[in-house]
Amino acid sequence: MTRRTAVRAHPDVVFQKLGDEAVLLNLRTGVYWSLNHTGARIWDEIIHSGKLTEIVAALQREFAGSSAEINATVRDLVRELNQQGLVVVDEEQ
Amino acid sequence: MAESAAQPRDVPTAARPSHWALRETALLSAPQRPSSMDGLQPVHRTLLALLRPSSAAPTQIPADADWPELGNVVDRLWLGARLAHRFASEQRVPLNLRRWWMQARLATAAHNLLLENEEAGLREELVRAGVDVIPLKGTSLARILYGDAAARPSNDIDLGVRSANVARAAGVLRGAGYEVRLPSALLARRAFLQGTDEHTSEVKCTRKVAGADVVVELHWKWLRLPESLVWSSLTQYDQAGVRTLCPEHYFLFLCAHVAGGGWAGLRWLCDIADFLTMFAGRMDGARCRELARQAALRRAVGITLVLIEDFFGIRYRALDSLASETARRTARRYCLRPFQPFLAGTPSGIHRARVAIQDNAWRRAQYLARLLRPTHLEWLNPNGDTRPAACAWAVRAGRLARMISGVSQ
Numbered sequence: 001m002t003r004r005t006a007v008r009a010h011p012d013v014v015f016q017k018l019g020d021e022a023v024l025l026n027l028r029t030g031v032y033w034s035l036n037h038t039g040a041r042i043w044d045e046i047i048h049s050g051k052l053t054e055i056v057a058a059l060q061r062e063f064a065g066s067s068a069e070i071n072a073t074v075r076d077l078v079r080e081l082n083q084q085g086l087v088v089v090d091e092e093q
Numbered sequence: 094m095a096e097s098a099a100q101p102r103d104v105p106t107a108a109r110p111s112h113w114a115l116r117e118t119a120l121l122s123a124p125q126r127p128s129s130m131d132g133l134q135p136v137h138r139t140l141l142a143l144l145r146p147s148s149a150a151p152t153q154i155p156a157d158a159d160w161p162e163l164g165n166v167v168d169r170l171w172l173g174a175r176l177a178h179r180f181a182s183e184q185r186v187p188l189n190l191r192r193w194w195m196q197a198r199l200a201t202a203a204h205n206l207l208l209e210n211e212e213a214g215l216r217e218e219l220v221r222a223g224v225d226v227i228p229l230k231g232t233s234l235a236r237i238l239y240g241d242a243a244a245r246p247s248n249d250i251d252l253g254v255r256s257a258n259v260a261r262a263a264g265v266l267r268g269a270g271y272e273v274r275l276p277s278a279l280l281a282r283r284a285f286l287q288g289t290d291e292h293t294s295e296v297k298c299t300r301k302v303a304g305a306d307v308v309v310e311l312h313w314k315w316l317r318l319p320e321s322l323v324w325s326s327l328t329q330y331d332q333a334g335v336r337t338l339c340p341e342h343y344f345l346f347l348c349a350h351v352a353g354g355g356w357a358g359l360r361w362l363c364d365i366a367d368f369l370t371m372f373a374g375r376m377d378g379a380r381c382r383e384l385a386r387q388a389a390l391r392r393a394v395g396i397t398l399v400l401i402e403d404f405f406g407i408r409y410r411a412l413d414s415l416a417s418e419t420a421r422r423t424a425r426r427y428c429l430r431p432f433q434p435f436l437a438g439t440p441s442g443i444h445r446a447r448v449a450i451q452d453n454a455w456r457r458a459q460y461l462a463r464l465l466r467p468t469h470l471e472w473l474n475p476n477g478d479t480r481p482a483a484c485a486w487a488v489r490a491g492r493l494a495r496m497i498s499g500v501s502q
Contacts, residue, residue: 014206014207014209014210015206016202016205016206016241016242016243018198018199018202018241018243019181021199023199023202023203023206023243025203025206025207025303026303027207027210027302027303028303029303029304030207030302030303030304030305032199032200032202032203032206034199
């Protein structure tokens with residue numbers, strides 16, 4: 001993943017915010033996933049901005065932690081979401 | 094001076110000496126008339142305290158609540174998601190229960206997302222095929238009441254269509270991969286459609302979606318009111334983004350539904366309490382009374398209102414006349430039923446219970462007369478084809494004769 005990587009929700013995925021958390025449902029597999037507060041914030045940014053750099057910047061404004069730490073958290077989650085078919089990652093735009 | 098909950102709201106308490114106000118409070122609260130709460134166990138009372146709409150009174154949680162037992166009752170009655178919605182951060186409720194309820198809420202959210210997505214797709218296809226359709230209960234009711242589809246579990250998708258469109262709607266569902274339990278020929282037959290009532294006017298359709306069995310029920314009668322009246326009174330609920338029954342019809346429909354199930358399933362009473370909290374101000378009481386009369390629901394509504402008042406402290410004064418002494422006596426007798434998940438019993442027992450809550454002797458006779466009509470299955474040959482009407486009536490007559498002779502022996 002590079003600075004220009006874009007991320008969007010997979011078209012087969014529907015989601016709902018539940019307070020600070022979120023539930024993602026893969027309509028193809030029937031498997032659902034829950035996201036904690038941090039995960040739900042990252043998901044929000046995936047929906048609203050979709051640019052990896054902007055997601056990291058938004059999280060940096062809200063959460064304590066070094067830039068490297070937040071960057072790694074976001075990338076780890078995006079990678080996992082991608083592996084589970086919950087997002088689509090476009091490497092170059 | 095702080096206003097007491099028991100004081101009449103039209104009397105300005107600030108103008109009185111405080112001891113007078115206190116005395117009056119005592120006079121108002123005693124003598125108490127018998128209530129449906131009298132027959133309940135402590136665990137039921139605690140559950141009702143948790144479920145009381147927060148607008149009715151601050152939640153009173155007993156210090157000695159039996160939380161493990163309460164957890165079991167909540168699970169049995171499918172109320173975990175609803176309680177998680179309200180008590181996610183309520184310190185007086187043990188953390189392990191709140192976590193468990195939150196799990197129920199997550200699972201409910203996921204299941205409801207599936208149903209909501211499926212329902213939206215079906216409604217689109219039905220409208221494209223020229224079929225007017227409305228969502229009933231289900232996730233749309235959760236959106237209407239709570240703005241949150243996860244707050245209330247749903248089993249299935251209930252869709253209302255006009256009786257003239259049932260066969261076409263079933264065809265659309267077949268096209269979408271659903272197995273429709275009744276043949277189109279039967280669903281197009283007027284004699285069959287007219288012979289059904291609000292309890293039997295449905296056809297179940299099933300399909301596997303993402304590994305889950307999704308059940309859609311198509312309904313064409315849900316209140317004993319003229320179909321044209323129901324369809325001409327539809328209302329848009331902006332908070333849910335749906336157009337469905339107007340508040341008066343919806344309220345009566347929910348009452349008819351809970352009464353049809355013998356008041357089993359506390360969640361249905363919770364829905365009605367929340368519906369009244371939200372919409373009583375928008376409902377025309379006089380019209381509601383008249384519609385309850387037309388739909389033969391005065392007793393059903395009266396008993397429901399008494400249970401809601403006793404359980405949740407919600408009173409809809411415009412329909413006070415329906416909460417008669419008879420309704421109160423019946424509600425007290427039925428007070429434990431909402432703590433059963435569903436109405437158990439044989440078909441004849443269920444019919445007896447439904448006959449008992451008809452508004453008068455004429456309505457009871459009408460209900461019994463409807464039992465003479467062939468059932469869904471009696472309209473079908475063993476190979477699944479539709480029988481001619483005379484044949485279906487003959488099968489019904491034979492079955493009734495066997496039942497009656499069986500009873501008399």
